[in-house]
Amino acid sequence: GESVGLHLPTLSVQEGDNSIINCAYSNSASDYFIWYKQESGKGPQFIIDIRSNMDKRQGQRVTVLLNKTVKHLSLQIAATQPGDSAVYFCAENMEGNEKLTFGTGTRLTIIP
Amino acid sequence: GAGVSQSPRYKVAKRGQDVALRCDPISGHVSLFWYQQALGQGPEFLTYFQNEAQLDKSGLPSDRFFAERPEGSVSTLKIQRTQQEDSAVYLCASSLLRTGFTDTQYFGPGTRLTVL
Structure with missing residues (x-):
């Protein structure tokens, strides 16, 4: 299938362990944040928002943890499973502006 | 229920050809978005519709790109005189529109366009 993200930051985690994926967002006026999961050859899938x-x-x-002081967002996945392997994107949105602005993405690989 | 669907899933075009990409949003969703995703990058906004009205087209990269949603449901993204730099995955998303509320955008599987 199509590879999404050949040169993304990567994170490898042992199956069953917890993983933390970080994201720095750009706009201090953003007031809605979303994490999406994207598997190879598929569209982004909504995970959680804040x-x-x-x-x-x-x-x-x-x-999901949000630190507005330093404009930082994180996604914690507990007890990771092989199906969690994917590219994870954070996205931000500013009230009154419907479009989403996506971050770079992180490739998460779960090691069996 | 049915999610967002897009067709075709894959499109190969020769440089200079015109292409049309279709999006069927989730039934009842008022808002519809098009994004472009280059290999190795996150999706980038192209344009936004609320019903049949195109409210934001600031992300369209050139006047070769045109989108429409004439009846407020199905949308078509048209690219004229395709160039190699147009090669990307084109994603469609839809959402409800609730007053004072930013709604979750749900994405389709995308159309992968390759321009030779």
Whole structure:
């Protein structure tokens, strides 16, 4: 299948361990943030989102942390599984402007 | 339910040809977006529709790119006189539109365009 991201930052994690993927966003006026997962040959898949009035949000096996002071976003995946292997993108959005601005992406590889 | 669908999934064009890429958004979604994703990079915004109105086309790279959504549902992205630098994956996304609320954008699988 098509390879998404040949020269992306990479992270390799042992199956069952926790992983943390970091993202620095660019616009201090952004107020909505999303993490997407993209597998080879597929479109981005929504994982979790957070609004600027929160600093933490949890989903199933995933947690997003937002630090507005340093414009930093992180995605924590607990008990990683082989199916978590993909490229992960953070995206930001500014209120009143519908478009998303995506970060560079991180390739996560789960080692069996 | 059905997600966003795009066709064709793959398109090979000779330089100078015109191409048309189709997007079927999730039923009931008011907003529709087109993004371009070059190899190794994140998606980049091209244009945005709210129903049939094209509210933002600031990301279209040249006047060879044209998008329409005449009935507020299906959208077509047309690229005229394709160039090699147009080779990329073209992604479509749709979302609900709730007042005072930025809604989640759901993406289709993309169309991979290769210009020879």
